[in-house]
Amino acid sequence: MSxxxxxxxxxxxxxxxxxxxxxxxxxxxxxxxxxxxxxxxIIVFTSFNPTESxxxxxxxxxxRWYGAFLESSSFIEAFKxxxxxxxxxxxxxTTIGFLSSYAIVRFLGRRREAGQSLAxxxxxxxxxxxxxxxLLALTIVPFPELGGLIVxxxxxxxxxxxxxxxxxxxxxxxxxxLAAMTLGASRLRTLWEVVIxxxxxxxxxxxxxxxIVSFGDVYxxxxxxxxxxxxxxxxxFSYMQWESTPVVAAITTVQIMLIVTLGLVVxxxxxxxxxxxx
Amino acid sequence: xxxxxxxxxxxxxRFGETLAVGPVGFEVQEGEFLTLLGPSGCGKxxxxxxxxxxxxxxxxxxxxxxxxxxxLDPQHRDMGLVFQNYALFPHKTxxxxxxxxxxxxxxxxxxxxxxxxxxxxxVGLPGVExxxxxxxxxxxxxxxxxxxxxxxxxxxxxxxxxxxNLDAVLRKRMRLELRDIQQRLGIATIFVTHDQDEAxxxxxxxxxxxxxxxxxxxxxxxxYDNPTSRFAAEFIGEVNLIDxxxxxxxxxxxxxxxxIGGRYRARGDLASVRAGDEVLLMVRxxxxxxxxxxxxxxxxxxxxxxxxxxxxxxxxxTLRTADGTxxxxxxxxxxxxxxxxxxxxxxxxxxxxxLLPRGA
Numbered sequence: 001m002s003x004x005x006x007x008x009x010x011x012x013x014x015x016x017x018x019x020x021x022x023x024x025x026x027x028x029x030x031x032x033x034x035x036x037x038x039x040x041x042i043i044v045f046t047s048f049n050p051t052e053s054x055x056x057x058x059x060x061x062x063x064r065w066y067g068a069f070l071e072s073s074s075f076i077e078a079f080k081x082x083x084x085x086x087x088x089x090x091x092x093x094t095t096i097g098f099l100s101s102y103a104i105v106r107f108l109g110r111r112r113e114a115g116q117s118l119a120x121x122x123x124x125x126x127x128x129x130x131x132x133x134x135l136l137a138l139t140i141v142p143f144p145e146l147g148g149l150i151v152x153x154x155x156x157x158x159x160x161x162x163x164x165x166x167x168x169x170x171x172x173x174x175x176x177x178l179a180a181m182t183l184g185a186s187r188l189r190t191l192w193e194v195v196i197x198x199x200x201x202x203x204x205x206x207x208x209x210x211x212i213v214s215f216g217d218v219y220x221x222x223x224x225x226x227x228x229x230x231x232x233x234x235x236x237f238s239y240m241q242w243e244s245t246p247v248v249a250a251i252t253t254v255q256i257m258l259i260v261t262l263g264l265v266v267x268x269x270x271x272x273x274x275x276x277x278x
Numbered sequence: 279x280x281x282x283x284x285x286x287x288x289x290x291x292r293f294g295e296t297l298a299v300g301p302v303g304f305e306v307q308e309g310e311f312l313t314l315l316g317p318s319g320c321g322k323x324x325x326x327x328x329x330x331x332x333x334x335x336x337x338x339x340x341x342x343x344x345x346x347x348x349x350l351d352p353q354h355r356d357m358g359l360v361f362q363n364y365a366l367f368p369h370k371t372x373x374x375x376x377x378x379x380x381x382x383x384x385x386x387x388x389x390x391x392x393x394x395x396x397x398x399x400x401v402g403l404p405g406v407e408x409x410x411x412x413x414x415x416x417x418x419x420x421x422x423x424x425x426x427x428x429x430x431x432x433x434x435x436x437x438x439x440x441x442x443n444l445d446a447v448l449r450k451r452m453r454l455e456l457r458d459i460q461q462r463l464g465i466a467t468i469f470v471t472h473d474q475d476e477a478x479x480x481x482x483x484x485x486x487x488x489x490x491x492x493x494x495x496x497x498x499x500x501x502y503d504n505p506t507s508r509f510a511a512e513f514i515g516e517v518n519l520i521d522x523x524x525x526x527x528x529x530x531x532x533x534x535x536x537x538i539g540g541r542y543r544a545r546g547d548l549a550s551v552r553a554g555d556e557v558l559l560m561v562r563x564x565x566x567x568x569x570x571x572x573x574x575x576x577x578x579x580x581x582x583x584x585x586x587x588x589x590x591x592x593x594x595x596t597l598r599t600a601d602g603t604x605x606x607x608x609x610x611x612x613x614x615x616x617x618x619x620x621x622x623x624x625x626x627x628x629x630x631x632x633l634l635p636r637g638a
Contacts (some may be wrong), residue, residue: 178332179365181352183430184382193378197369 040256047249065250075251078235082215085231089153090210096154097161097206102195104162105169106177116166123159127219130155135223145226152220157210164209168202169195205266212259281343282307283434283466284329289338291324298324299490301338306434306466311457313469315477316487317513322470323438325487329468330436331355342433353382358427359436363443364419366411372398372422373407379430397429398422400459417448424456428463435460435467441476453479474514478502486510502562506547508634511560518563518605519634524555532633534559538599540579546633560632566607567627568595570618578625581605586620593618597626 050062069075104115122130131152138148172195180190196203221231230238232255236248282305290300299321306312314322327333329340331352340348347355358379366375376394385393398404401421411419420440427435440456441449457480460467471477477484478498486493486501486509494501494510505511511519522534522542531543532551536559544559551557569578584604585596593615595607605626609615618624 173363173365175361175363175365176367178352179359179361179426180367180378182330182332182355182357182359183379183426184353185378186351186353189382194367 043249044253044256046246047253049246049249052245065246066254068245068247069250069254072247075232075235075239075247078230078232079251079254081229082232085149085153086211086214088150089157089214090207092150092154093157093161093210093214094165094203094206097158097165097210098203100158101162101165101169102191105166106174116162119162120159122155127156127217128222131220131223134220138224145224146229149221149224152224153214153217156217156220157213160209160213161206164206165199165202168199172198201269205269208262208266212262215255215259283310283343284468285339285341285344286325286329287339287341289325289328289335289340291321291328291333291335297490299328300335302487302490302492303338304485304492304495306468308466309461309464311460311467311469311480311482313471313477313481313484314487315471315474315484315513316493318472319489320487321490322472322487326359326436326438326468326470329434330357330359356430356432357434357436358430358432360420360423360427360438360440362439364411364423364440366419366422366426368411370411371407372403372409372411372414375411375422376407376426376429378426383430393429394425397425400428400463401425402455416444417452420444420452424459428459428465433466435465437467437469439471440469441471442473449476456480486513488513504546504632505560505634508558508637511632511634516563516606516608518561518566518628520559520561520603520605520628520631521636522557522559524551524553524557526553527551531630532557534631534633536628537601538579538581538603538605539601540628542628542631544631544633547635548633551633556636558634558636559628560634561605561628563594563606563608565629566597566605567629568597568607568609568615568618569625569627570622578627581624581626583618583620583622583624586618597624599626 045058047065048061048063049058050060050064100119104112104119108115134148134152134155138145143151176194176198177190180194181187185193216233217231218233218237221234222237225231225234232251236251240248284306286305287303288301289303291298302321302325304312314325316322324333328335331347331350334349338348339346342356367378370378373394376397377390380390380393395404395407398407401424403418403421403425406414406418406422411422414422420443423440437456441452444452453476469477469480481498483495483497484501485495488509493513494506496504501510502514505514508519511517521537522544525533525535525541527533527548530548531545532548533541534544534557535541542559544557579599581597581599583595584598587594588611591611593609593611595609595615595618597605597607599605607626
């Protein structure tokens with residue numbers, strides 16, 4: 001900052017104090033991570049435990065509970081249903097999110113900030129409220145039960161897809177679109193030929209992110225899934241009301257692996273931080 | 279007069295409350311290189327975008343070869359537009375960039391290949407078709423953008439400050455090359471620039487714009503010699519403007535008593551000029567004559583050399599007359615003018631001047 005002779009001693013002083021700060025910070029951050037991740041670690045360990053009860057530390061190593069998961073048709077059905085629902089909700093939320101984001105970025109002009117905030121609003125509303133309002137709406141407008149569940153999941157995924165896709169779209173120079181149009185492309189053709197290829201990583205990560213959000217949802221499914229077909233979290237929830245075996249830990253571990261893998265893919269594509277900045 | 283390719287009439291464009299353009303009207307002739315010249319914010323790019331269909335005017339009409347296209351979508355306009363930043367598709371190869379317009383027109387693949395390669399040849403870039411835009415230099419990108427706009431054989435080529443992102447040397451070379459390509463293809467062209475040198479070197483005609491309206495339409499020579507307004511005179515090149523009073527008008531020229539003492543003949547728009555009017559006399563620096571020899575100075579105005587700047591081929595003199603007016607004279611740096619030292623007394627002659635209204 002200032003001249004060299006004066007800055008040299010002060011630099012040494014800063015170094016000394018930052019050494020203390022570094023250790024202090026290190027301890028603090030480690031503590032936070034332990035606090036956050038300990039339950040996850042315990043669950044993962046429990047899932048490999050051979051005994052009936054959820055004990056920690058584990059007394060041995062066994063894939064017994066993973067076997068139990070695969071043999072339980074209700075869990076497998078719920079798992080498949082969650083994947084199916086997540087895929088549909090992801091495609092729906094990404095499609096609607098892309099169209100909304102394009103409109104927000106290209107057509108709203110000065111009202112863009114307002115449009116963006118409005119689109120991100122569902123993230124502020126407790127999901128249980130969205131769920132209850134949808135349930136009430138369904139008593140007025142007759143709609144197949146599955147429809148309500150899909151709509152609910154699309155709604156809770158939308159803020160995430162819109163946030164990610166608007167960020168990607170902001171990186172696309174509008175002149176590229178104008179150029180395509182002067183060369184004879186319609187608006188739709190321009191989207192297909194120019195815009196979508198340029199934001200493909202953003203779209204793919206929006207898909208994945210929406211899938212993760214849908215896959216982890218409890219509140220929407222709690223009210224809107226019928227008695228016959230439920231999602232995995234709800235199946236786990238109702239199972240645990242009567243029984244408690246490490247099969248739940250096994251299922252949870254599978255879910256954790258799935259989400260971590262998808263998260264890594266998104267991170268590689270665009271960086272999670274960009275999307276989390278809702 | 280040949281058929282006009284483009285005809286703009288009464289075009290007005292507002293952005294909210296602000297009048298961006300208008301009313302503006304002009305024609306582009308077959309094969310003509312027309313330049314929209316003006317300072318930034320004068321509405322030249324807005325006008326170009328109205329021609330291209332990227333903006334629709336609030337009033338007025340745009341016709342392409344007689345057909346009204348005022349509110350036609352850009353994709354149906356048959357115009358090639360080169361953007362200032364080139365706007366090459368970064369995810370497509372050079373070939374796919376240039377082929378884009380032809381693909382949109384559903385031209386057969388074989389013909390696309392042939393035409394794209396031929397056009398890359400025309401713009402002087404053979405053999406780069408498989409590269410990505412980011413692998414090209416600025417000048418090369420510019421040529422690809424030009425090829426992309428030209429390969430569709432548009433009725434009209436639109437160039438939006440295409441040279442402003444190039445370095446000085448390349449810019450000079452591209453001016454001549456662009457003009458050369460335009461003439462070989464014989465394509466009517468509208469070129470937008472704020473650079474007077476570009477406008478002069480390349481254009482058949484120049485439209486000088488200022489705060490949304492057309493100030494003057496003329497050939498480069500006419501615009502330089504006979505500007506019709508103070509803005510035009512000052513925007514184009516160096517200029518001396520001297521206050522004067524009209525003494526009388528006779529046969530196509532006015533006699534003007536100047537503030538520096540001399541009485542000069544001046545041409546210009548004399549229709550509304552009367553004796554006694556306050557006017558401006560315009561004279562370009564190279565037209566100002568300097569006479570060091572008192573013997574030959576009969577009837578000339580005395581002045582002192584306030585400053586002399588040597589710039590190689592030219593000597594730039596700042597001359598101060600008795601009333602304090604400073605005039606600039608640029609003269610070839612020959613022995614005759616090098617002999618004129620700073621602070622020496624000289625006599626000056628303005629010859630025939632250009633008459634301009636005092637106001638704007």
